[in-house]
Amino acid sequence: MTMATHPLGSTTLFADLDVSVELDAPLAQHTWYGIGGTADALVRPQSAEALATLLRRCSRNGVRVRILGEGANLLVADDGVDGVVIRLDAPCFKGLQLNADGPVTAVRVGGGRDLGKTIRETTAAGLAGLEPLIGIPATIGGAIRMNAGGKYGSIGDTVQSVGVVEWDGEERVYDRAAIRFEYRHTDLPPGIVTWAVLALQAADPVALRARSKEISEYKASVQPLAAHSAGCMYKNPVHPATGNRISAGKVIDDAGLKGTRIGGALVSQQHGNFIVVEPGARAADVMELAALVADETFTRTGVRLEREVVFWRRGEA
Ligand SMILES: Cc1cc2nc3c(=O)[nH]c(=O)nc-3n(C[C@H](O)[C@H](O)[C@H](O)COP(=O)(O)OP(=O)(O)OC[C@H]3O[C@@H](n4cnc5c(N)ncnc54)[C@H](O)[C@@H]3O)c2cc1C
Known part of the structure; x- marks a missing residue:
């Protein structure tokens, strides 16, 4: 896509700012899952002032902004995300x-x-x-x-x-x-x-x-640190009787779901709360598996799991 036809290429969001901009930037390399699509624009402000101005302009122009850290708790959809993704890579941050x-x-x-x-x-x-x-x-x-x-x-x-x-x-x-x-x-x-x-x-x-x-x-x-994942997929749920948090990994294990697979995504054998991916996995595999594990855990144990990993999808905040 050329600058002129790109959804953010013709805007005056960044032209005069001290930022580095990459249009249609692949995000996989910036996340621990290592999968998922592109950001319409990946922007690295080089100063606090540039960041402030960029946010003001995005807000005025209705451009969605997301902030990316090390992508260790994040899954980016296969078709990527709209708007601006910011990284605080510059020394001042x-x-x-x-x-x-x-x-x-x-x-x-x-x-x-x-x-x-x-x-x-x-x-x-x-x-x-x-x-x-x-x-x-x-x-x-x-x-x-x-x-x-x-x-x-x-x-x-x-x-x-x-x-x-x-x-x-x-x-x-x-x-x-x-x-x-x-x-x-x-x-x-x-x-x-x-x-x-x-x-x-x-x-x-x-x-x-x-x-x-x-x-x-x-x-x-206790954790499969070498595999591609985003850490624990779900928060540890509160036990209805005691009010204490219990291990989501144990609940998933008790539900017999370790090793469950969709495409290239599978529930880790080492830790039931980790959904890990193999080469060729799609973000959709992880999303479908995460939904399946939550549904099946509820059906089999009565425990509701709340997702901890953040999913980024086009058109969603
Ligand atoms: C192998 C592995 C082990 C893990 N173990 C643990 C663990 O033991 N305990 C635990 O709590 N987590 C764990 N995690 C999850 C992850 O490390 C944490 O959630 C971490 O805080 C994510 O930070 P990040 O910079 O990578 O954020 P990202 O994954 O990039 O983003 C996560 C969320 O934070 C927001 N965000 C990022 N940067 C900023 C910012 N500067 N300002 C405002 N919002 C921001 C993003 O927009 C997003 O909503 C693990 C992950 C992996 C891959």
């Missing part, structure tokens, strides 16, 4: 600052920064707080949006404040007290997390290293 004077109590991190890298740097500096998240692939922004975490804790446990550039292009700052961090969810308004301040504590380096090793080994032992 990937910074890490320790507080300058006295003992470090907080770090300010960019929304586009890799979580794993941040954990390695903070633990190497003898700072505890992020090690519960070892092994979770994410950007800081994606982790905060999803309140990523697990058995050892969630990112919300460390958050002091968050900067969100909302769809009107305005940055608003949310202090911890104003944010509800729930299981795999935050109530931050729609928009782009561009930075966060995280509270960390000085720790004994030897003990911190030992704890990090324990968490890393636990994670590798």
Whole structure:
């Protein structure tokens, strides 16, 4: 498609902005599933100002905007997505600052920064707080949006404040007290997390290293980390009698659904809550299998599963 005939090619959304733009950009290479179609436009703002202006223009022109982190909790439909997909790849969105004077109590991190890298740097500096998240692939922004975490804790446990550039292009700052961090969810308004301040504590380096090793080994032992997936497909459901969350993977296993397959997508034998893909799989295979597993689990066990993985489809928010 030429620039002139492209749905976003003739707009004046980006022409004069400090952004890099790729039209009809394949997204598979940017997601952990490694499948799915293109974005009408993949845009990488090179400054906070360019991001704000872009969002304002998209909002005024009715162009849908999506924000892509590391694509670790995401499935893109085979026919791709409309509108603009933004990535915070530029250095201005990937910074890490320790507080300058006295003992470090907080770090300010960019929304586009890799979580794993941040954990390695903070633990190497003898700072505890992020090690519960070892092994979770994410950007800081994606982790905060999803309140990523697990058995050892969630990112919300460390958050002091968050900067969100909302769809009107305005940055608003949310202090911890104003944010509800729930299981795999935050109530931050729609928009782009561009930075966060995280509270960390000085720790004994030897003990911190030992704890990090324990968490890393636990994670590798329970999840199929080498396979293409987006982590857990469903949230752990609440047990109707006890009110406690129970393992979705165990419920799926109890329903006898491990190994169920549609096309190139299958329910992992190692972890019932992972839908993994083989070469040649389509996003539609994963979507159909995810729906089948939820339906069959309900039929066989009475437990309703709620999806955790985000599906991006044309025409949908
Ligand atoms: C092998 C594997 C293991 C995993 N294990 C865990 C685990 O133990 N615990 C866990 O919680 N998760 C786990 N996940 C899921 C995933 O790592 C988390 O959900 C993570 O937070 C996704 O971050 P991301 O940057 O990749 O976001 P993406 O997948 O790119 O996006 C997810 C959602 O966040 C939004 N988003 C992304 N960036 C921003 C931003 N800057 N501002 C606002 N919204 C944004 C997206 O629009 C989308 O709605 C696992 C995934 C894989 C592949």
